[in-house]
Amino acid sequence: MKLTTRSEYALLALVYLARNQQAEGYISIETIAKAQGIPPKFLEQLMLALKRAHFLRSTKGQHGGYALAKDPSEITLAEVIRLFDGALAPTESVSENFYESTPIEKEKKLTRVFKDIRDYVSQKLEKTTIADVMK
Amino acid sequence: MKLTTRSEYALLALVYLARNQQAEGYISIETIAKAQGIPPKFLEQLMLALKRAHFLRSTKGQHGGYALAKDPSEITLAEVIRLFDGALAPTESVSENFYESTPIEKEKKLTRVFKDIRDYVSQKLEKTTIADVMK
């Protein structure tokens, strides 16, 4: 799992929205970008992807912007990272869902180590939600 | 369902890869872009998204490029369109998975029409695969 800045920015934006969600209020990219220090045009792409994946809803125009489409407790870190960075496993030969052969497979003990890591990482990311990190 | 050129380009690229798969090992963005008339730098973004979603695999460097990660018969049009354009339903109030209230709901007969459309579209896109359209 290689955490790109894409994922980091996306998580930051979601946390910001979770913290500042008011009833039916939308928050603009500009506001989030300024608050979290994210290049606004880059963030725009990430927000659109998050919207397509149904984590966010939006409206255009004045007073437009983005809001969470579900409760912060229903958005896991795993989902977000998978969306932007692909698989969670450190290498494909230990991936549960997307197995492919890689060199380390020749050493079973080595493979075991990375499987343990995969299990820990995925369990941790799967059970931690935006709600857990917003306070 | 608003079919953007993103989705169209992505489908074109997948069909091209399906047609030319065992011939060459990996096929470059440049080759696909030229063959299908797609702006190469734009296609690059789409290919990366398709890779992250595990429809493609890739290698870098000389003789590098992209190849299908699964059989063409296992890639439905629905999956690809959802990835790039979000929900399939023509409007959210008739969406099975992502319901949200919209104005037409007030007229039940109207709603019925769009639900019928949704059913037909999703059934059609869900059961048509890249393999079906590659010949």
Added chain:
DNA sequence: TTCGGATATTTCCTATCGGAAGTATAGTGT
């Protein structure tokens, strides 16, 4: 007042840039 149009605002979409990182091949010196 009330309607309609102009204006401002913000998402949404297509497209491109520049460079880092990884991979294969060619060339060079011993």
Added chain:
DNA sequence: ACACTATACTTCCGATAGGAAATATCCGAA
């Protein structure tokens, strides 16, 4: 013949440009 280096190639990543589409607000005319 072999090791090492340079080079060419291609994905991968962060970032930005420009304009269309949608929405809210403001202002002037009747």
